[in-house]
Amino acid sequence: MGGCMTDLKMRASVSYLEAAIESLIDSGEVESSVDDSSLEHHFTPTIEDYGARLYARQCSVPKDMVFTGKLHRHPHIVSLISGKMAIVSEDGRKVVTAPSTWAAPAGSKRAFYALEDSVLLNVHITKIKDETDLDKLEEEVIAPSYSSIGLEEPNYKLLE
Numbered sequence: 001m002g003g004c005m006t007d008l009k010m011r012a013s014v015s016y017l018e019a020a021i022e023s024l025i026d027s028g029e030v031e032s033s034v035d036d037s038s039l040e041h042h043f044t045p046t047i048e049d050y051g052a053r054l055y056a057r058q059c060s061v062p063k064d065m066v067f068t069g070k071l072h073r074h075p076h077i078v079s080l081i082s083g084k085m086a087i088v089s090e091d092g093r094k095v096v097t098a099p100s101t102w103a104a105p106a107g108s109k110r111a112f113y114a115l116e117d118s119v120l121l122n123v124h125i126t127k128i129k130d131e132t133d134l135d136k137l138e139e140e141v142i143a144p145s146y147s148s149i150g151l152e153e154p155n156y157k158l159l160e
Contacts, residue, residue, distance in 0.1 A: 007090040008158055011146070014088060014111045015154035018068040036062045043131050055126040055137060061085075061114045069122075070142045071109045073149055076124045078104050083118025087111070107143070107151045 024030040042056040061067070061083070079101040086095050089110040098118065104110075112120070128137045143149045 008152065008155060010088065010090045010092065011109070011152075012154040012156055012158045014068055014090075014109055016156055016159060017066075017088075017111050021066065021068070033062065033065050037065065041131070041134065046129060052125050052127050053129075054123055055128070055141070056121055056123045058119065058121045061112070061118045061120060063114050063117050065112075065114045067112055069110045069112065070138075071144075071146065071149075072104065072106065072122075072124075073141055073143045074106050074124065076104050076122055076141070078102055079121040079123075081119040081121055084115040085118050085120070086113040086115060107146065107149055 021030075025032045038060045040058040042058065044054040046053045058081075080096050080098040082098045084095065084097045086093070087110050089108060095115070104122075124141045126137060126140055128140055130136070146153045
């Protein structure tokens with residue numbers, strides 16, 4: 001996809017979808033399908049030379065589930081291990097069939113539609129040593145907002 005305007009429009013699209021999903025669930029118009037998916041956490045031992053370790057989040061996603069991913073603070077690796085998904089991000093729209101792996105930049109956030117039952121994996125570098133402190137770990141790899149990592153917040157007016 002092209003220039004900055006397209007990127008900002010895609011950012012707004014993904015954020016708007018996330019807000020719409022949350023609103024529909026909160027109003028009771030649709031049910032959350034989070035219970036139909038599973039999330040596993042995997043860790044390597046700390047590599048002392050680097051003072052860090054690898055942390056992987058593996059998510060099983062049922063066919064027809066629509067969701068948005070987290071906003072990530074740092075670049076990381078994403079793999080679609082099995083299945084087929086339609087993905088929208090600032091990089092544009094694409095259909096990805098497993099197996100497929102790509103590098104995601106810092107500040108990336110994606111919307112997903114599972115065209116088949118799928119398994120998605122994100123791999124991050126972390127300095128968190130305690131595997132049971134998932135809140136602290138998520139605080140390290142997930143940003144609360146675009147502005148918290150020096151990026152422009154989504155502008156819904158771009159969608160008009």
